[in-house]
Amino acid sequence: MSTPSPTICSLLPSATEIVFALGLGDRLAAVTHECDFPPEAALLPVITRSTLDSHEPHSSREIHTHITAALHGGGSSIYLLDQELLHRLAPDLILTQELCDVCAVSYETVQQAVRRLNGHAMILSLEPTTLLGIFDTIRQVGEATGTGARAASLARELEEQADAIEAQMGTASGRPRVFAMEWLGSTVHGWPLGPRAHPSCRRPG
Secondary structure, rough: OOOOOOOOEEEOOHHHHHHOOOOOOHHHHEEOOOOOHHHHHHHHHOOEEEEOOOOOOOOHHHHHHHHHHHHHHOOOEEEOOOOOHHHHHHHHHHHHHOOOOOOOOOOOHHHHHHHHOOOOOOOEEOOOHHHHHHHHHHHHHHHHHHHHHHHHHHHHHHHHHHHHHHHHHHHHHOOOOOOOOOOOOOOOOOOOOEEOOOHHHOOOO
């Protein structure tokens, strides 16, 4: 008899996309306020929110000032976790990250919330720093949700696509022209399935 898939709470847009890609959308109990892909994700309960009023337009400078003040003022995160909803949903698995203190609910906040839960929710921290690391992340989620075979197949498919692009670029004449843009207020992590991050998330060194 197979073990049932766990109930999942995603605290990362990229993790939400991975869960859906693995065919586990029906196991998602809650997602972040930034999760809008696939479209079904926007229909799920939202368990996080920003401490910055999203109903009012803000300039990049205002966003930067808010984040800087929150961090230097002793705040551990610019996002809030709905702990009452988390307690009510009582998920088996929480997908989060530790790489960046300002692009998701802080890991410490998640740990503290889980300690208050009745049960033993597993926290899986996803921390890819390379393209290959992203593929490994998919496998990690697969192992934690009992969909290891599907995850391995998906990761392999993405690896093959990346190899094909690399091979195509290698046969192109001349060196490719690359344009890179970074927003002051937010930038995009190196996830093809992707969360957003503020420039302040870079760590020294």
